[in-house]
Amino acid sequence: MTADINTELPPPPFSHRRRWASEQAISFLMQQAVENRDVVSLAAGLVDQASLPVSETRTVLEEELRDADHAREMLQYGTTAGLEKLRETLVEHLSRLEQRSAMEMDLTADRIVLTTGSQQFLSLVGEVLLDPGDICLVAAPTYFVFLGNLNGLGARAISVATDADGMRMDALEAQLERLESEGELERVKLIYLVSYYSNPSGLSLSEDRRSEVVEIARRWSKRHRIMILEDAAYREMRYDGPVFPSVWSHDVPNESVILTQTFSKSFSPGIRVGYGILPRDLVDPICDRKGNEDFGSSNFGQHIISGIFDRGLYYPHVEQVRASYRSKRDCMLDAADKYFGDIPGVSWVHPHGGLYVWMTLPDSVDTGFDGSLFDRATKHEKVMYVPGELFYAGSTAEKFTHQMRLSYGVQTPEGIDEGMRRLSQAVRAML
Ligand SMILES: Cc1ncc(COP(=O)(O)O)c(C=O)c1O
Structure with missing residues (x-):
């Protein structure tokens, strides 16, 4: 029939x-x-x-595509974690931003994952850590696209008050105490911070609070490790004022803080290259999830960014x-x-x-x-x-x-x- x-x-x-x-x-x-x-x-x-960066991008493309073998490499699939050469470059880039050697930071390329903008990285972290009903503590106000990610996972975003120095640490402790007294501490898995010139408030987390939030996350990690997701999308867009080391740099054992940054603001959002730096035990889970989604972001875009760094075109x-x-x-x-x-x-x-x-x-x-x-x-x-x-x-x-x-x-x-x-x-x- x-x-x-x-x-x-x-x-x-x-x-x-x-x-x-x-x-x-x-x-x-x-x-x-x-x-x-x-x-x-x-x-x-x-x-x-x-x-x-029109002329910079043109230079890289012209030079990199001239050698047919290299061009084919760019046009082929890449790997899930992304172009190794660029991840090596990012170790140096981070070292420059933090003013510490890679050894001091204990940072190697295998803790870096390249993504489709930092947005994909934020989304992957949510997917790997949050079940429906789980809690992510966020600043009030915060980046609304990530609030959308949290909603989309059925997770709960709970607001923490802010002042001119960013998220208030007394308010963060108060929320954690309240959630514990209500039997909900087990659901708290993540603290999300836009640490530099936040979208939307333009404010940064003060130096004191950068170390304090790491200490608070550790202290409240009673049943499981409470993770901090540091979104430093605007870090390189500094015009004046103090230079802050990241929240991530205060997590000396590299256990609690996940850092994400992007080339969208400092270079080009159309190339769509962002990245995340992970504690070691989160690298495989994030790559497994990413493998499920796309087994690698644009290899071509990653080659362009890598070529920009190789030619000294990025920092100028x-x-x-x-x-x-x-x-x-x-x-x-x-x-x-x-x-x-x-x-x-x-x-x-x-x-x-x-x-x-x-x-x-x-x-x-x-x-x-x-x-x-x-x-x-x-x-x-x-x-x-x-x-x-x-x-x-x-x-x-x-x-x-x-x-x-x-x-x-x-x-x-x-x-x-x-x-x-x-x-x-x-x-x-x-x-
Ligand atoms: C705070 C913040 N995080 C992350 C992103 C994502 O940017 P992209 O995916 O282009 O790296 C944005 C974009 O505006 C943003 O404002």
């Missing part, structure tokens, strides 16, 4: 994971950007178009990019003074690096997608920002709804000034 093709079939048999991966706010923002082409976007977290480019963002940051801070300085109850963070200015408005202004400011800003003033509430885990009651993330990455200095002027008009209309 043949099936009747006109019979309407029931819906596809979606998994729990499909349901947990609820609609992502990022999709809504992208759609808004497409529908409102004439808006000045202070929302997009994209990197500066003008300083993308980073210097150039930093100078460009430094002036864009200054431009946004000047515009904030100029257009928002006289509005009572408005304040903002002065970031020392990264791509964002985090602005707080009077409590009465709802910055959410459904609030009147977002509508006024996008439809009337033609400017877009990212609502602050997206960066908070937990229930509505735990979210601040009067903040905004403003990005100076993709706009020109004129665009930043104009965007800030328009936004201030929209805010004034709310007061």
Whole structure:
């Protein structure tokens, strides 16, 4: 008997994971950007178009593809952990960033895994450590795409309060004590930190707290080791202020901290190369999981990054990019003074690096997608920002709804000034 093709079939048999991966706010923002082409976007977290490394990449490609055998190697599959030569280079790179020798750090290439951006690494760590119902402690506010990863795994993100020095260690201890008293300590597996110029707040974790968080994670590792996932995506985008060693560097036995970094911000997000550094007993689990997903990220992209380092093109480019963002940051801070300085109850963070200015408005202004400011800003003033509430885990009651993330990455200095002027008009209309 043949099936009747006109019979309407029931819906596809979606998994729990499909349901947990609820609609992502990022999709809504992208759609808004497409529908409102004439808006000045202070929302997009994209990197500066003008300083993308076109000539450096062309040089590497021309030279590396000239030798047909080498070109074939680049065009072939790579390995799950990624190009060994680049992982060796990353040992030196880390050594330079941390100002310590590889031996002092006890770092070898076999503890490094190359991924499709650092985003894939974050996702792999979540998959390897978290079962549904497990807990990851996160800063309030934090990077919303990782909150999406946690949701997608059915894990619980629990907020820890922050101040100007990043995640508050007293608040972290208080959450751990509360969870223990409620019999939930066993579910706490991960502490997630964006340690440099955080997305969205622009703040870094202070030096004292870097060692303290490692000590707290160790002390609370009663039944199992509580891991720290240090996301240092913006580490190299420093414009001024103190130079911090990573949280990872404070974990001398290399047991508790997983560090991830990326070439997306400092070089090119299109090449899609990120990496993670793992305690030894996590390397195989992460590679096994990655083997299940893609048995290796773009070998071609890894060869490009490796070629960039080999020719000494990386560090001069980073210097150039930093100078460009430094002036864009200054431009946004000047515009904030100029257009928002006289509005009572408005304040903002002065970031020392990264791509964002985090602005707080009077409590009465709802910055959410459904609030009147977002509508006024996008439809009337033609400017877009990212609502602050997206960066908070937990229930509505735990979210601040009067903040905004403003990005100076993709706009020109004129665009930043104009965007800030328009936004201030929209805010004034709310007061
Ligand atoms: C804090 C943070 N972590 C990780 C990422 C992921 O970047 P990528 O996958 O391009 O390395 C981003 C991207 O914006 C980010 O802001």
